[in-house]
Amino acid sequence: MGVSTSAPQAGISVVTVDFPPVNALPVRGWYDLAAAVRASGADPQVRCVVLTAAxxxxxxxxxxxxxxxxxxHSALVGANRGCYEAFGAVYDCEVPVVAAVQGFCLGGGIGLVGNADAVIASEDATFGLPELDRGALGAATHLARLVPQHLMRTLYYTSRTVTAAExxxxxSVWRVVPRERLADxxxxxxxxxxAKDGTLLRLAKAAINGIDPVDVRRSYRFEQGFTFEAGLTGVADRVRGAFGTEDTGRTGRERRA
Structure with missing residues (x-):
C-alpha cells in the first residue's frame, strides 16, 4: 500500500498509487506521489513516466x-499543499508523463490527469469533480484542460462525470481500451x-510548458484559497457531514442520470 516505483523497460518509470479501497489519498500520500514523480523525472535514464494506480x-x-x-485545519492545509505538490510534480516532471486511468478519476485525480502529457483510459473510466458535494473547491484548472469551458462549468456545478469515450x-484522451489492455x-x-533522445525530450517538455496559455500552478493556488475559505466558515464541514454513504465507483451514466 502507498506509492511505488518500478522500471519495467529501459527509459520508462512506472509510478503506482495504491491506497485501498478507492485510492483516496491521505496528506502523506500526495507528498509521496509528488516525490516519486519528481525523482523519476530527475533520473537521467528515464525518458517517460507512466502514472498508474492499483x-x-x-x-x-x-x-x-x-x-x-x-x-x-491542519489536515485541510496539508491536503491543499499536498495536492499542489503532486499536481505540480506531474506538470513539472522533466520528461513526459502518461496517465493510465481505470474506473473512477475524481477530484484530485483530475488534477493529476489534467496536468499529464497524455492520457490512456480503460473503457469503464469516468472523470469528474464532485467537489461541491464534498465541501470543497478546486481542480477546475485541470478539468478545463480536458473539456471545453462551458462543459467544464456545467460538470463543476453539477458534480456530473464524463466517460473516457467522451x-x-x-x-484529451489518446486511446480508450479494455481494462485488461490498459497497462500494455x-x-x-x-x-x-x-525512443526519442532524452535531452530533446526534456527540452520539448520545458518548451511546451513554457507556451501554455494558463499558469496551472497559479490558477490552482487561486482556487485553493476559496477551498480554505469554505473550511474556515464551516460550509465545508456542513457539506462533508453528509458524505460517506455514496458509492465512489458509480459509473458516469449512473452519476449523470
Whole structure:
C-alpha cells in the first residue's frame, strides 16, 4: 500500500498509487506521489513516466475521512499543499508523463490527469469533480484542460462525470481500451516516447510548458484559497457531514442520470 516505483523497460518509470479501497489519498500520500514523480523525472535514464494506480479506480481525490477526524485545519492545509505538490510534480516532471486511468478519476485525480502529457483510459473510466458535494473547491484548472469551458462549468456545478469515450472525442484522451489492455497500452505509448533522445525530450517538455496559455500552478493556488475559505466558515464541514454513504465507483451514466 502507498506509492511505488518500478522500471519495467529501459527509459520508462512506472509510478503506482495504491491506497485501498478507492485510492483516496491521505496528506502523506500526495507528498509521496509528488516525490516519486519528481525523482523519476530527475533520473537521467528515464525518458517517460507512466502514472498508474492499483485497484478498481484511478483516484478518488482527498481522503475526506482524514479531514473529518483531524481537529483544527491542519489536515485541510496539508491536503491543499499536498495536492499542489503532486499536481505540480506531474506538470513539472522533466520528461513526459502518461496517465493510465481505470474506473473512477475524481477530484484530485483530475488534477493529476489534467496536468499529464497524455492520457490512456480503460473503457469503464469516468472523470469528474464532485467537489461541491464534498465541501470543497478546486481542480477546475485541470478539468478545463480536458473539456471545453462551458462543459467544464456545467460538470463543476453539477458534480456530473464524463466517460473516457467522451474525452476521447474531445481529444484529451489518446486511446480508450479494455481494462485488461490498459497497462500494455500505456507502456506502448511510453515506449514510443522513450525512443526519442532524452535531452530533446526534456527540452520539448520545458518548451511546451513554457507556451501554455494558463499558469496551472497559479490558477490552482487561486482556487485553493476559496477551498480554505469554505473550511474556515464551516460550509465545508456542513457539506462533508453528509458524505460517506455514496458509492465512489458509480459509473458516469449512473452519476449523470
Amino acid at each position: 485497484g478498481r479506480g484511478f483516484n478518488a481525490g482527498v481522503d475526506i475521512k482524514e479531514l473529518q477526524r483531524t481537529a483544527g 474525452l476521447h472525442g474531445y481529444g 497500452a500505456a507502456l506502448e505509448l511510453a515506449r514510443e516516447i522513450a
